[in-house]
Amino acid sequence: MFPSNPVVAVCHPDPYPYYRSLLAGQGLQFDAELxxxxxxxxxxxxxxxxxxxxxxxxxxEPVPRAIAGSSAGQVFAHLIRMNEGSAHAAPKQALAQALAALDPVHIAARAMHFSALLAARLELQNAAGLNAWMCDLPVYVMADLLGFAEAELPQLASWMGDFVRCLSPLSSAEQLAAASAAAQSLLTSFAKLLAATAPGNNSLVSQIQQEAAIVGWQTQDALLANLIGLLSQTYEATAGLIANSLVALLSQNGLQQQMRLAPEQIGALLQEVCRTDPPVQNTRRFVAQACTIDGVALQAGDVILLVLAAASRDDSVAPNPDEFSLDRPTRPLLGFSHGRHICPGQALALNIVAAALQSLLALPIALDPAALQWSYRPSLNGRLPLFVQAPSTLTESH
Structure with missing residues (x-):
């Protein structure tokens, strides 16, 4: 059965036939329900x-009403991805330059290290361990790159799990309160890290500070907020890419064995997952003044839902769009956005996930499609599978 609208489609087991129906309609369609x-x-x-x-x-409403005035709202207000103009351009330039300077070999080595560390602590052969591994690993890697000590990483991952709830309109009052408390703890921890970071110490924080000085971005509150923002985007989108890649390995015949035999193809796998089953399915834009797009006159106050997961399967940019193929010469990766708000961490995210999958596939464990099932965490825009043991395997284990 088709989902009723493109928002609930995000958590549907298979929203892609519905997205194809959207592509068959007008370029801009008004949804009266939404x-x-x-x-x-x-x-x-x-x-x-x-x-x-x-x-x-x-x-x-630059900050959602539900978190305005809280510590979580303080962080949200300064995030470059939630701002325009000067509050967006200079900070993004600093972050993009710092992220581009990261060594891919070093990123892969740290991802391999923390994958092994977490694998030793968690039971990756069961669903609960796999869920914890895919959510914690990206945060561990990013926090390590920023300069945090290894002993601090479990607490940072826990705070981040609480903090990201403030970014969802579906969160309860209790979750929002926990998010605000986590935001305050994160602000304190990052302030200590900034104060303790010596110039030129080769950490990502030091590099960001140098790039910030070059572009004239000297607002301490904004810098702290966007360091937290790097972790929050890592926690959700990168974990989602890991999880959706695992779904592909579990559901595409022969793909898991192919990746074990030819791990150099993991990069192509990830790009095809980003195209066919992206972790960010949609995003919104708010019309600030009257304009015309695709022949439609829009008015100030109008809201546009951009169905990125449908656009990535548009046959005008991806021939045979529903075919999962590692051999495509080019791919539209609109889940990383486009234009002035394109994600500066795209290469970093892909590097982390590639190393994570290579590490996982090298372990003597089976990713058994008969043993694992999945559903999707409630969300309005992010597609994050959460795994559970198949009932038959639970029965057998007892």
Whole structure:
């Protein structure tokens, strides 16, 4: 059965036939139930992402009302991905330059190290251990690159698990309170890290500080918030990419064995997962002033839902879009966004996940499609599978 709308589609077991139906319609379609415009074609999605009148937050509500005035709201207000203009451009330049300077070999080595560390602590042959591994590993790697000590990583991962709840409109009052407490703890920890970081110590924090000075980004609160933002995006989107890659390995015949025999193809696997089953399925833009996109007159106050997962399967940019193929010469990876808000951490995320999968596939454990099932964590835009043991395997284990 098709999902009822593109928001609930995010957690549907197979939303892609529904997304194809969106692609068959108008470039911009008004959804009366959701009270917003829906863009699904790649060319229209790209137009919206590039248009200066289409903003990442509604001008009258730069911080969600549910967290305004809290520590979580303080962090949210400074995130470059939630800002425009000067509050976005200079900080993004600093972060992009610092992330681009990271050594891919070093990233892979640290990801392998922490994958092995977590594998020794967790039972990866069962679903609970696998879920913990895929969520904690990206945070461990990013926090290590930033300069935190290894002993601090479990607490940081725990705080991050609480903090990301503030980013979802589905969170309860209790989850929002925990998110705010976690935000305060993270702000304190990052402030200590900044104070203890010597210039030129080769950590990512030191590199970001240097790049920030070059572009004139000297706002301490904003710097702290965006360091936390690096961890939060790592926690959700990178964990989602790991999990969706595991789903591909479990559901595509022969793919797991192919990756074990030819791990150099993992990079192509990840890019095809990003195209066919991206961890970020949609995003929103808020129209700040009247404009015309794809022949549709939009008014200030209009909201556009960009269905990135549909646009990545648009046959105008990906021939035979529903075929899972490692041999595509190019791929639209719109889950990393496009235009001025394109994710500066794309290469970093892909490097972490590639090393994580290579490490996992080298372990003497079986990723058995008969033993693992999955459903999707409740979300309005992120597709994160959570694994459970198949009932038959639970019975057999007893």
């Amino acid at each position: 009270k917003l415009w829906v863009a699904s074609r790649a060319c229209v999605v790209q137009q919206v992402l590039e248009h200066p009148a289409c903003l990442v937050r509604p001008p009258a």
